[in-house]
Structures are given as structure tokens and as C-alpha cells.
Amino acid sequence: MWKSHAYVYVELGGRVLEIDRLAAVVRDERPWGGFERYTHNETSTVKIIEVAPGQRLSLQRHKYRDELWVALDPGAVFEIDGERVEPSVGDRVLIRAGQTHRLSSSGPATRILEVAFGHFDEDDIERLDDAYGRT
Numbered sequence: 001m002w003k004s005h006a007y008v009y010v011e012l013g014g015r016v017l018e019i020d021r022l023a024a025v026v027r028d029e030r031p032w033g034g035f036e037r038y039t040h041n042e043t044s045t046v047k048i049i050e051v052a053p054g055q056r057l058s059l060q061r062h063k064y065r066d067e068l069w070v071a072l073d074p075g076a077v078f079e080i081d082g083e084r085v086e087p088s089v090g091d092r093v094l095i096r097a098g099q100t101h102r103l104s105s106s107g108p109a110t111r112i113l114e115v116a117f118g119h120f121d122e123d124d125i126e127r128l129d130d131a132y133g134r135t
Contacts, residue, residue, distance in 0.1 A: 022068075022094055038068060038115045045120035048072070049103060050111050056104030058130035065118035067095045069103070075110040078103065100128060 026037045039046075045065075051057070059079070069078060071087040078085050078093055079102040086106060087093070095101045103112060127135045 022092060025092065038070075038113075039117070042117070043119075045116040047114045047116075048111055049114055051076070051103060051105040051109065053109050054105055054107060056131065057102055058125070058127040058132075058134060059100055059102045060125050060127050061100050062097055062124045062126070064097060064124050065116045065120055066097055067101070068115040068117070069093050069095065070113040070115075072111040072113055073108070075106045075108040076103065076112055077106050102129075 024040075026040075028035055028037065038044075049057075056077075070092050071078075071089050074089060076087055078087055079100075080093060080095055081099050081101075085093075097118065129135060
């Protein structure tokens with residue numbers, strides 16, 4: 001979907017490992033169906049974000065965390081560094097620390113799965129534009 005660098009570098013046991021966050025998503029098939037694993041034994045924060053019909057979050061960026069977004073419902077709009085895309089359900093994008101981003105709804109209520117990697121703090125939000133007066 002986006003041509004972004006999804007690689008991060010993690011120090012583990014004195015070694016530096018290169019991880020491709022998007023390729024690191026593991027699909028495991030089971031007799032009853034299957035699952036996708038987005039993170040494994042590392043510091044992360046997981047949220048499901050709900051956007052009301054026609055609403056949008058602030059245009060923002062973070063200093064201390066990357067975010068992996070996964071569209072759960074139709075109607076989500078991802079805006080990353082000025083590029084606007086309406087993802088299909090299941091589409092993923094990695095937002096690197098420092099990239100501007102915004103989530104919105106094209107009409108219906110919608111949800112995304114957000115996996116934040118790195119130090120998570122709600123105060124690590126620099127709002128650049130906000131419809132609710134929080135800039």
C-alpha cells in the first residue's frame with residue numbers, strides 16, 4: 001500500500017537485529033481457522049480505535065513510538081505524510097515515529113487495530129491540526 005521503510009532495529013542480548021514490521025506479521029493456520037500475530041515477546045501497546053461516522057482524529061505525530069495500523073472495518077481513511085488512502089479490511093500500514101498521520105471515517109463508523117511499538121505515552125502526541133480545538 002505505502003512505500004515506507006518498515007524496518008526497525010532492536011538490540012537483543014548485545015546483538016542488533018533488523019526487523020521488518022510488516023513482514024514480521026505471522027499467519028498461523030489451525031484446523032479451526034487461524035490467527036495473525038503482530039508482535040512477539042516485545043514491548044508494545046495494543047488498542048482498537050473506534051471512529052464515529054464522518055469523524056476524524058487529529059493530524060499528529062509521535063517522537064517515541066511506531067504504530068502498525070490494521071483496518072478492521074470498511075470506511076477507514078489512513079492519511080500518512082499527506083497521502084490519503086482508503087484501505088480494504090485487513091490492509092496494514094506502518095507509521096514510523098515522526099511521520100504525520102490521521103485516521104478518519106469516510107462515512108460509516110469504523111475501527112482499526114493499532115499496535116504501538118516503543119515507549120507508549122498518550123502525552124507523546126504532537127497535534128498539528130484538530131477539529132476539536134486540542135492543538
